[in-house]
Amino acid sequence: MDKILVLDFGGQYNQLIARRVREQHVYAEIRSFRAPLGEIRGEGYRGVIFTGGPNSVYDPAAPRCDREVLHLGIPVLGICYGCQLMAHLEGGEVASAGSVSEYGKTELCRAESALFEGVPEKSVCWMSHTDYVKRVPDGFRVIGTTEHCPAAAIADESRNLWGVQFHPEVMHTEFGREILRNFLFGICGCAADWTMEDFVNASVCRYKEELAGKRVLCALSGGVDSSVAAVLMHRAVGDRLTCVFVDHGLLRKDEGDLVERTFREKFNMNLIRVNAGERFLSKLAGVTEPERKRKIIGEEFIRVFEDEARKIGHVHVLVQGTIYPDVVESGVGDAAAIKSHHNVGGLPSVVDFDEIVEPLRTLFKDEVRAAGLELGIPYDLVWRQPFPGPGLAIRVLGEVTEEKLAVLRECDAIFREEIAAAGLERTTKQYFAVLTDTRTVGVMGDARTYGCTVALRAVDTDDFMTADWSRLPYEVLAKASNRITNEVRSVSRVVYDITSKPPATVEWE
Numbered sequence: 001m002d003k004i005l006v007l008d009f010g011g012q013y014n015q016l017i018a019r020r021v022r023e024q025h026v027y028a029e030i031r032s033f034r035a036p037l038g039e040i041r042g043e044g045y046r047g048v049i050f051t052g053g054p055n056s057v058y059d060p061a062a063p064r065c066d067r068e069v070l071h072l073g074i075p076v077l078g079i080c081y082g083c084q085l086m087a088h089l090e091g092g093e094v095a096s097a098g099s100v101s102e103y104g105k106t107e108l109c110r111a112e113s114a115l116f117e118g119v120p121e122k123s124v125c126w127m128s129h130t131d132y133v134k135r136v137p138d139g140f141r142v143i144g145t146t147e148h149c150p151a152a153a154i155a156d157e158s159r160n161l162w163g164v165q166f167h168p169e170v171m172h173t174e175f176g177r178e179i180l181r182n183f184l185f186g187i188c189g190c191a192a193d194w195t196m197e198d199f200v201n202a203s204v205c206r207y208k209e210e211l212a213g214k215r216v217l218c219a220l221s222g223g224v225d226s227s228v229a230a231v232l233m234h235r236a237v238g239d240r241l242t243c244v245f246v247d248h249g250l251l252r253k254d255e256g257d258l259v260e261r262t263f264r265e266k267f268n269m270n271l272i273r274v275n276a277g278e279r280f281l282s283k284l285a286g287v288t289e290p291e292r293k294r295k296i297i298g299e300e301f302i303r304v305f306e307d308e309a310r311k312i313g314h315v316h317v318l319v320q321g322t323i324y325p326d327v328v329e330s331g332v333g334d335a336a337a338i339k340s341h342h343n344v345g346g347l348p349s350v351v352d353f354d355e356i357v358e359p360l361r362t363l364f365k366d367e368v369r370a371a372g373l374e375l376g377i378p379y380d381l382v383w384r385q386p387f388p389g390p391g392l393a394i395r396v397l398g399e400v401t402e403e404k405l406a407v408l409r410e411c412d413a414i415f416r417e418e419i420a421a422a423g424l425e426r427t428t429k430q431y432f433a434v435l436t437d438t439r440t441v442g443v444m445g446d447a448r449t450y451g452c453t454v455a456l457r458a459v460d461t462d463d464f465m466t467a468d469w470s471r472l473p474y475e476v477l478a479k480a481s482n483r484i485t486n487e488v489r490s491v492s493r494v495v496y497d498i499t500s501k502p503p504a505t506v507e508w509e
Ligand code: XMP
Pocket: 294, 386, 387, 388, 389, 390, 430, 464, 501, 504, 505, 506, 507, 508
């Protein structure tokens, strides 16, 4: 399997670069700029991509890799800061662009070169820089320019060193995909043969060997990430894996049973389901403040897990479903380790184990889903929309009670059914019902009612950092509203949330 190394200098698009490479079925690994030369040489990479980064190469604290990375005979593509660093390390000159810094869409004028095969002479690229390569190093030539950047793309073809000041990985660069493909296939000679099956098989082989004879514990939330991590680990260590599924009683309708059935029956896994609903509800009694609810649930989750872990005794390995976006953005230095510790949410101090294994830490969310399908996890589980850890407790406004949860479960199930019936499950990223603490007057038959108000929320988003409310067809909303008020007796009014994030958040609490 051919591999590309994405050497991370702290740029905001480092993840995106790896993802773009993997989209071409070439495996990409992101490593810190500190990765030792010997390790880079030993891994047999077909090519290296230097990412962008926020620093100037002249900044004493600027991240730098060993200059010899450029001399290993492996093709290198430097992007933005990566391009400037390449020029700097090879004796060129980098300077501040000052008032002519470019940001945003810019016209790129390219020369003939292997990197620009199939790219028109003029096209749009995405620029974001304050420094630029003022003088190219000996042996390099300019292969692309923009209005303010005389060396927007540079190359030393004889040594296979390539640099672009712009960002080919972002969608705004019109021919970015072609440029990356040219690097991967034309220049590095990679074969497009990486598949999720390879990832799964290689991981299973690796953990079979590394964890031979060890006892493994996994906290299963029923969410996509921990489910995929558990099934992958089960394939590697079989019965030596025990999963603890803490059902906090705040899941959606039938959800706990679905999780249990899937793992116990389909995968025949050692599963301990802890029905801790009452325990959580008693802790939540009288609590109305959202942050307090979250804290209580988080803490109680650990306590329940701790109780179960104590019964199991010493385990060698704790499995975590950490995925790449959970790893701190900068990726520079030791950030990854800090976050994985943070993610554990306190478990290590109370659970008796020797090491943590995070089998999905190099994958993006959609890759995790693909791995899940590869492992035979049912489609419905793999494609479930995100669901917050505190569950329905933050969708029942005010105090959480079993009665309110029951009402919300029904409303939410109806809304989900209608979204599914309209074929919108995959296009609408998250959709749910919220039980507000407002009662309103209604009329049913000839009688006056005074019932609950339910809000429906649906959003479109790429990353959940920002989101727009979904323009759901009126018919879907009408059907959901009609069914909710008819089928759930205590609800007399349904409203639809038309607020984007920001200023609102996706969840109501
Ligand atoms: P907000 O409400 O912050 O939500 O706009 C963004 C995304 O994060 C989910 N979310 C959570 N997930 N624990 C979680 O695991 C939480 O406490 C939590 N709060 C919000 C939310 O469902 C949405 O997908």
